[in-house]
Amino acid sequence: MSDSTVTSIWWIRRDLRLVDNEALTAAAAKGPVIPLFIHEARSDALGAAPRWRLEQSLKALALQLEHKGLRLVLRKGEALDVLRAVVSETGARAVHWGRLYDPVSRHIDADVKAALRADGLAAESHAGQLLHEPMTVKTKVGDYYKVFSPFWRAIEPLGVAAPLPEPAKLLPPAAWPASENLLDWTLSSAMRRGASVLARHSTAGEAAAWAKMTRFLDERASNYKAARDQVATAGTSDLSDNLAYGEISPRSIWATGQAATASGVRGLEPFLRQVGWRDFAHHLMFHTPHMLKDNWREGWDSFPWSEDETEAKVWAWKYGRTGVDFVDAAMRELWVTGKMHNRARMVAASYLTKHMMVHWRVGERWFADQLIDFDPANNAMGWQWVAGSGPDAAPYFRVFNPDTQLQKFDPERRYFKRWVAEGQREAPETALDFYESIPKSAGLSPKAVRPQPIVGLKEGRERALAAYSSK
Numbered sequence: 001m002s003d004s005t006v007t008s009i010w011w012i013r014r015d016l017r018l019v020d021n022e023a024l025t026a027a028a029a030k031g032p033v034i035p036l037f038i039h040e041a042r043s044d045a046l047g048a049a050p051r052w053r054l055e056q057s058l059k060a061l062a063l064q065l066e067h068k069g070l071r072l073v074l075r076k077g078e079a080l081d082v083l084r085a086v087v088s089e090t091g092a093r094a095v096h097w098g099r100l101y102d103p104v105s106r107h108i109d110a111d112v113k114a115a116l117r118a119d120g121l122a123a124e125s126h127a128g129q130l131l132h133e134p135m136t137v138k139t140k141v142g143d144y145y146k147v148f149s150p151f152w153r154a155i156e157p158l159g160v161a162a163p164l165p166e167p168a169k170l171l172p173p174a175a176w177p178a179s180e181n182l183l184d185w186t187l188s189s190a191m192r193r194g195a196s197v198l199a200r201h202s203t204a205g206e207a208a209a210w211a212k213m214t215r216f217l218d219e220r221a222s223n224y225k226a227a228r229d230q231v232a233t234a235g236t237s238d239l240s241d242n243l244a245y246g247e248i249s250p251r252s253i254w255a256t257g258q259a260a261t262a263s264g265v266r267g268l269e270p271f272l273r274q275v276g277w278r279d280f281a282h283h284l285m286f287h288t289p290h291m292l293k294d295n296w297r298e299g300w301d302s303f304p305w306s307e308d309e310t311e312a313k314v315w316a317w318k319y320g321r322t323g324v325d326f327v328d329a330a331m332r333e334l335w336v337t338g339k340m341h342n343r344a345r346m347v348a349a350s351y352l353t354k355h356m357m358v359h360w361r362v363g364e365r366w367f368a369d370q371l372i373d374f375d376p377a378n379n380a381m382g383w384q385w386v387a388g389s390g391p392d393a394a395p396y397f398r399v400f401n402p403d404t405q406l407q408k409f410d411p412e413r414r415y416f417k418r419w420v421a422e423g424q425r426e427a428p429e430t431a432l433d434f435y436e437s438i439p440k441s442a443g444l445s446p447k448a449v450r451p452q453p454i455v456g457l458k459e460g461r462e463r464a465l466a467a468y469s470s471k
């Protein structure tokens, strides 16, 4: 059989796009393509909001494929079992997929590759989720990087491989294997009331990602450096959820950024540097996978953080009822949009781990459940950066003061008013949306009185510093 007639499975992981997709391109070059998404218990043990967002992404990809004359085949089960079943149902001779870098996925990849090859199939994994894969970036002595700046200095001059175009021809297989029904997977069910609120604030799919990229270049890029910390300003790209599901590739972002710079758009360097932070997080996760669950730095295991999630103060933090304006606004933005401004993430995380003395893992788990842009590497790195237990971390003794931060990054209190209804005669819809997204059993109402801070800023800071100095 000539190579041009081989039917291949494109096993879709976190690369729900057609442009710059090495796995899809390799599959399409051989002949007909079966796009297959496998919902695995092990790797897709996602929280409520990421599951909902995955459903949106799958819907968008299914439509996109339909326009190309293909189908999105959905199956639930262990990857290897499903792949073998689809191979036997269709006579496919090759499987191509994009590599992931978390320990569970790496393990699955290695097993699948070995088993399929032993079955006599062509089984290939491909790059494309990062600017540079973690195993390709090394220090002069062959080690991995533990600090961002030297990491960035090493990779920035290397440039980035040019993104691949969408395959010119996508052929369907002679017969389609059976597919499960996306709605039967009930990926939205854990969101309950929140799903319809989130839907108002997010757009999924490859076309949506490119629309955001264009808007960023046209309207935001030149002012990114100045605006990226101003929490009430739409100054950043908003691409994190699209990147989390691979609806746009970082290589495409890089190439588009370089082209825009060449045509005179200014200010892209700090933005591309942030995309570099994403690479760095994956680099750290690949080389030190323990960072997903444990303190990256030794010596933090005995720190007197509480990990009791049933405490009333943890509930107050989650529901934006700490009485600290910046923290409460941030936590409500999360409920309503499934996202939180980066500056707000830092402040909310700092208040939890320092003033409240609650373990970063409690916050990390809450974000993993609530963020539509949840990314295991970015989330763990972000939390450990704030908590002080990470490799390239803010020192623990640098305690953010949420009030000072709000004055600096929301001087007109627009962000606060956008998200916190209590005390406003005519609260905006964004602030009222919060009550639609939380469970009714929370018993919260916009007419409630703002609480006093559950941990005072001065008292909390002093307690955190005392705990740190006796660490």
Ligand SMILES: Cc1cc2nc3c(=O)[nH]c(=O)nc-3n(C[C@H](O)[C@H](O)[C@H](O)COP(=O)(O)OP(=O)(O)OC[C@H]3O[C@@H](n4cnc5c(N)ncnc54)[C@H](O)[C@@H]3O)c2cc1C
Pocket (backbone or CB within 6 Å): 228, 236, 237, 238, 239, 240, 241, 243, 244, 271, 274, 275, 276, 277, 278, 279, 281, 340, 341, 342, 343, 345, 346, 349, 367, 371, 373, 374, 375, 376, 378, 379, 380, 382, 383, 386
């Ligand atoms: C406690 C904490 C938890 C976080 N959890 C996540 C998470 O689960 N998923 C996630 O994507 N980001 C996470 N971040 C990083 C950051 O807050 C978001 O990536 C950013 O807010 C996304 O907004 P944007 O797309 O407009 O970013 P832009 O400023 O436009 O940046 C472009 C892209 O660069 C990447 N990026 C930007 N900042 C960072 C950063 N600090 N670390 C790693 N990558 C970055 C993102 O992919 C982002 O989309 C976390 C940060 C903190 C402090």
